[in-house]
Amino acid sequence: MKHIVIIGNGISGITAARNIRKRSNDNITVISGETEHFFSRTALMYIYMGHMKYENTKPYEDWFWKKNKIELVKDVVEKVNTESKQLVLRDKGNLHYDVLVIASGSKSNKFGWPGQDLKGVQGLYSFQDLQLMEENSKNIKQAVIVGGGLIGIEMAEMLLTRKIQVTFLVRENEFWSNVLPLQEANLITRHVRSHHVDLKLNTELKEIQGDANGKVKSIVTNKGEVIDCQFVGLTVGVSPNIEFLKNSGIETKRGVLVNKFLETNVKDVYALGDCVERKYELPGRRTVEQVWYTGRMMGEVVAQTICGQKTKYEPGPWFNSAKFFDIEYQTYGNVWSELKPNETEFYWEHESGTKCVHVIWDKITNQFLGLNTFGIRMRHECFDKWLREKKSIDFVMEHLAEANFDPEFFETHEGEIIRKFKKATSIISQ
Template sequence: MEHIVIIGNGISGVTAARHIRKNSDKRITIVSTETAYFFSRTALMYIYMGHMKFEHTQPYENWFWKKNKIELKQGFVSEVDTKNKVLQFSNKETLSFDKLIIATGSKPNKFGWPGQDLDGVMGMYHKQDLQNLEKFAPNNKACNRAVIVGGGLIGIELAEMLRSRNIPVTFLVRESSFWNGVLPAQESEMINKHIKDHHIDLRLGTNLKEIKADDKGRVKSIVIEETGEEIPCNVVGLTAGVSPNIDFLKSSNIELGRGVKVNRFLETNIPDIFAIGDCAEQHEAIGRRRNIEAVWYTGRMMGETLAQTICGNKTAYKPGHWFNSAKFLDIEYQTYGWVFSEKGKAENEIYFQWQHPKDYKCITISFDKNSRKFIGINTFGIRMRHEIFDKWLTENQSIEHVLEHLADANFDPEFYKLHEGEIVAKFNKENNTNIQSKKKSWKRIFSKA
């Protein structure tokens, strides 16, 4: 019986295993060093905040794996012998395979800061990070201040977690505005203000120089690069991005870049060895996407796609239109298609922006100034329907069509105030057009579903 071994029990690896089992009777083994069973990594923050227990983050009961004949093995893979198709473990055990799927995810970036490995320094990616957070920051008595280094989505989540226990937070962001490599200036500045409104000490244009230790080897303070200011703290969160978790492959003959190099079929340069999820790096980016995408839903899609190939139906990875969602404290964020920061603007692409005068709500829509084709939208504080924007992007609809039917995409509850009329009126005024905003029509929304 062909033996499929999967290294990594995150969303990518587990999805691949489930879909291989649906379509075959192959032997499947999932190898993991982090936890015995799969859990939802994105839910870790809600455990610390008291909204969930760890068992609530496990989508499958413990008996699920045995019932579905998916073997689980805990251990750290130290080397992959591609010639003999054998995994070497750190405890000297071995495991042979016929096909290997590398789905080892990401690890937090570290940039060689003095003190970065002290007790009290952590990321917020693994279950062990959550355990460390409970150990070093159980409350505001044990932790008088936390410093977060890095202004991405994980950083803002960690800030929210710590503030939920009334722990003071200083947030070091090296950019001049929060996430301004991704968001247009108006949106980034709105998030800056929202962070400060939550009593978070946001330091823009600020870099970490070093982390200092007390006489017990625990964090006692950090020093800022630009000014030399020393900030006392008990916890340092390193959230300056992630990188593929592939160190154990560096002695193998698997082709590596920043991640494991793969083609459109998620194949490496070695026959019968594949890579999916955060650790996979496309030789050539798909459209405007990045070569490496550390996103939950793309990992799931890669797992589903590769399972088809493993089971004899060779299938290329086609992620479709870009979308993503996140939450900046109280502000929900969604993006569909492509809206870049000012630095990333492409030729002929222009933006239309609307912002609520008092509330934390805004949208940015990008479109081609010549063809009028809708390219993408960012929305903050207004929930929008994924399937509607996916359809409009597929149909290459115009900016005028999108604005005319924008109410159909609104997913806010029934009694929320709608702003489509204001949005369209602003566009008409700025562009000398006469678009009529149609009211929400459930018939239109679902007639072509």
């Protein structure tokens, strides 16, 4: 029996462990320095807001691991020795592996701002970050968040539930406009503002200022504005957490470099999830993808490979989702922040200004390329199929109602969307 050791108990590592267990009787050990049990990282915000307790964020009951003979070790891996196949753990000494799976996730970015290590300045990624945030935000009145991405908006929502005034510095012209087309970015920008977040667009952080106790007291923007605050959230992205691999012989660049089979340059060492950088291109995908779904899919793939059925990591059409305060967002296929030369678009927005649908297709072939939907739930299954089958935009619009996944009795908008789509496209074709 092999000893398969997995570093990291996030969605990637745990998916790998569970799927290996389904296929083999090998010994499986999962090491994490973060928490004893797997929990859903995406639910951290709900613990802070009081929607859930930490217990509620664990997808499996604690007996599950023993029952499935997955050994859990709470410790930090300090070094990997690929020659002797040994891990050096901070507390528990050396651990031998036959197969190593690296799923060590990310860490928050810090870009060397003056004052970035003051007390009260932090990112939000780990369970420890959450505990720190709990402590840092106690009895404070004002907070500043830097960086207009998904974690930033979560942090804003979290802090508002504690009645803390939030100023949000975003480098772009509209919120998340490096990812979203302008129309959606604008819709979300309005929504964020409707929640009384002081959203400062085109604004960057220049400096964080502390008081005599080394605690943050204000920040200075690139426009020279000084904003008082007792908390600064740095949410300017995350990068692979791979420092412990230094000198291990495992090839890394931004992340751990892997081939199509998620193999690293060292035999019997695999890597997956946030910490990975693909050596090869996949159309429409970045080489480092820090997304829940990516980690999960890689876990499924690597488990098959380790259990003898060598499988390439070939994700299907891109999909993702998020929630911005009260507005849900789903995306299927590729909708870039700016149209590519071969692309054309149709955008519909509900009169309430809180729902919209944005479709992209190929100008010449009419092939449907992607959709963003805000405030209307749509079926993953439909779009997955249509994208794989390269359906035309007309087909997709004709069948749009089939893809609706809103609860019963919800107002439907497909009729209006299709009518406006037809009107818009007929003008174009004239």
